[in-house]
Each structure stands twice: as structure tokens, then as C-alpha cells.
Amino acid sequence: MQVGYLQFCPSFGETERNLEAMERIATEHARGVDLLVLPELATSGYLFLSRDEVHRYAEPAAGGPTHRCLEKIARDLGAAVISGFAERAGERLYNSALLLRPDGSSHVYRKAQLFLDEKDWFEAGDSPLEPVAAAGTDLGLMICFDWYYPEVARLLSLRGARILCHPSNLVLPHCPEAMRTRCLENRVYAITANRTGTDRRGDRSLSFIGSSQVVGPDGRVLLRAPSEGTHVGIVEIDPERAADKNLTGRNVWTEDRRSDLFGGLSG
Numbered sequence: 001m002q003v004g005y006l007q008f009c010p011s012f013g014e015t016e017r018n019l020e021a022m023e024r025i026a027t028e029h030a031r032g033v034d035l036l037v038l039p040e041l042a043t044s045g046y047l048f049l050s051r052d053e054v055h056r057y058a059e060p061a062a063g064g065p066t067h068r069c070l071e072k073i074a075r076d077l078g079a080a081v082i083s084g085f086a087e088r089a090g091e092r093l094y095n096s097a098l099l100l101r102p103d104g105s106s107h108v109y110r111k112a113q114l115f116l117d118e119k120d121w122f123e124a125g126d127s128p129l130e131p132v133a134a135a136g137t138d139l140g141l142m143i144c145f146d147w148y149y150p151e152v153a154r155l156l157s158l159r160g161a162r163i164l165c166h167p168s169n170l171v172l173p174h175c176p177e178a179m180r181t182r183c184l185e186n187r188v189y190a191i192t193a194n195r196t197g198t199d200r201r202g203d204r205s206l207s208f209i210g211s212s213q214v215v216g217p218d219g220r221v222l223l224r225a226p227s228e229g230t231h232v233g234i235v236e237i238d239p240e241r242a243a244d245k246n247l248t249g250r251n252v253w254t255e256d257r258r259s260d261l262f263g264g265l266s267g
Contacts, residue, residue, distance in 0.1 A: 001034040001135060003163065003189070004234035007212040007225045008038075009197030012045030013057060019043055019069040022083065026073045029232040033079050035135040039195040039212075040084035040111075040144045040167040041095065043069075047199035047206050051093065054121045058088035061098055061108045070100040078102050080134040082193075084143060084167035086122075095122045097141050097167050099134060107132045109141035113149050131161040137239040140188070144168040147175050147182065147192075157186035158254075162242035164190040169208055176211050176224070184219030187253055188242045196228050217242050 006025055010018045022038060030036050040046070043066045044057040059065060066085040074081045080101050087096035087108065095111040095118060109132075110125030111118075129152060131138040140161030146152045153164055164182065168175065170192075179190050196210040210227040214235050225231040245253035 001137070001239065002032055002234055002236055003035040003191055003214060004030060004033050004037070004223075004232060005191055005193035005212040005214065005225070006030065006036060006038045006232050007194060007196060007210055008042075008230045009195060010039070010042050010045045012047060012199050012201065014045075015043050015057060015065055018045075019065055023069055023073055025230060025232060026081070027076060030077060030079070030234065033077060033234050035080045035139075035163070035165070035191070036073075036077065036082070037165050037167060037191045037193040038081070038083035039193050040097070040169040041086060042083045042167070042195065043085045045199050046169045046195075046208075047201045047204060048117075048121050049201055049204070051121050054086055054093050055088065058086040058093050060089070061087050061096065062106070066098055067100070067106065070098055071104055071106075074100040074102050075104070080139075082141065082165050082167060084169075092123050093121065094125055095143060096125070097143055097165070099132060099139070099141065101134050107134075107141075109143070111143040111146060112152060113145045115145035129155040129159070131156060131159055137162050140164045142166050144170065147178055150182065150185070153182040153186055153188070157188050162188055162239040164188055166190055166192040168192055168194045170194045170211070171206055171208055173209060176213055179213070180215050180219040180221065183215045183217055187217045187245050189217060189237055189239065190215045194225075196230075217244075
């Protein structure tokens with residue numbers, strides 16, 4: 001199958017402009033892909049100044065502008081498409097990722113591990129760490145800072161995920177290399193879709209590191225974007241490789257784990 005990322009620089013607060021850019025870039029550069037991952041909060045930008053501001057740009061998961069845009073992209077490409085967005089569920093606000101399949105069906109994941117001021121803007125996610133069927137395989141959804149907690153990738157992998165789909169707004173330099181470890185220690189693929197550019201809001205700013213990537217079950221980087229600029233990366237993978245947990249012929253990842261010693265980490 002063909003999988004990839006769409007890296008770009010969202011404009012803060014300009015939802016319509018961001019959605020138009022997502023659709024245009026995907027339509028022009030991602031033809032033939034089976035699974036496409038876009039950045040965290042791709043429709044709104046990242047650097048909110050208040051919870052009230054998040055509420056202004058947040059939208060329902062079903063039927064909102066992001067849902068309609070991703071539905072069209074998924075249908076036009078014949079692919080599963082995942083993007084981050086600010087979700088409003090009643091009065092609760094979540095940093096979420098929305099998955100759309102070509103048939104119009106969808107799934108929402110809400111970020112578990114909130115970073116810095118996200119704790120003031122969003123509720124911690126309540127989504128179970130369970131794989132989702134799409135693009136003919138099993139996907140594990142996680143968002144940005146979820147990478148820092150190895151339990152997230154571990155539980156998704158133990159429960160059958162073959163590809164970790166990782167919309168991100170990375171500002172720290174460690175994640176791209178750490179995701180290689182997440183893949184190696186769980187024998188899965190990972191697609192990290194990061195953004196570029198800088199959000200400037202008054203006297204505050206955050207710059208993002210780009211470097212979106214696809215990593216294989218052996219920890220090898222199959223494709224990595226530059227640190228700046230728009231970039232669509234697509235690579236062919238075999239998700240069946242992620243079903244093979246045999247490490248050495250005498251060490252099988254799923255069989256050798258000492259879950260009797262791990263207590264609550266047994267999965």
C-alpha cells in the first residue's frame with residue numbers, strides 16, 4: 001500500500017484558508033495514496049491565547065468544516081485521510097484527530113497527553129487506545145506529545161495496530177528519532193505528519209520543526225521531509241511486515257514479553 005504525510009504551514013485562525021490548502025495540496029500531490037496523514041490542529045493553527053479562543057475555532061467532529069473537507073479528500077483520493085482539528089463536544093474541547101474513509105465513515109481520537117498550555121485549552125482525551133480499521137489494515141491513532149509516553153504506542157501495538165498515525169505540531173527536536181524507537185520496540189510502522197512555520201500571537205510565538213516522516217518496523221526512516229516548507233511524502237509499505245514480531249528466530253516480541261513482571265503495563 002501507499003502511505004504518506006502532508007506537511008504544510010497552517011495560518012492561525014484561518015480555517016477556510018487552511019482547509020482549501022489541504023484539499024488543493026492533497027489533490028495535486030497525493031494521487032495514488034491509500035493513507036494520508038496531516039498535522040495536528042491543521043485547520044486552526046496551534047498557539048491559542050485562551051480557552052474562549054479555542055471555543056471560537058473548535059467544531060463538532062460530525063458535519064463540521066473539517067469533516068466535510070476530509071470527506072471530500074478521502075472520496076477524491078480513494079484513501080483514508082487523518083487530520084488534527086479542535087473538537088467541540090458540548091462545552092468540552094478536545095485536541096482531536098479525525099479519520100475519514102472513502103465511503104464517508106469516520107472515527108475520532110482525542111489526544112491523551114496534553115503539552116504545556118494545552119492543559120488550559122483542552123480536556124484530556126477520553127478515547128480508548130484501540131486500533132481502527134482503515135485502508136485495509138489496522139491503524140493506531142496518536143497525537144503529537146503522546147509520543148513521549150511509550151505506553152501509548154505499546155498498547156496500540158499490543159492490540160493489533162500495524163501503522164501508528166501521528167498528527168503533530170512538534171516544537172522539540174527529539175520526537176523524530178524517538179519515533180524510530182517506538183517503531184523498533186513495537187515492530188510497527190509510524191507516519192508522523194508535522195507542520196512547519198511559526199505561530200505569532202502578540203508577544204508570543206512558537207516555531208515548528210517540520211521533518212515529517214515514515215518509519216518502518218525496523219526503526220529505519222523510509223522517508224523524511226525537510227524542516228521547512230510544504231512537502232507531501234509518499235512511500236510504499238507492506239503492513240504485513242508489522243504483523244511479524246519475530247526478532248531473531250528465538251525471540252518473538254509478543255511471546256517473550258515478561259508481562260508477569262510488568263504489572264499494569266501488561267496490556
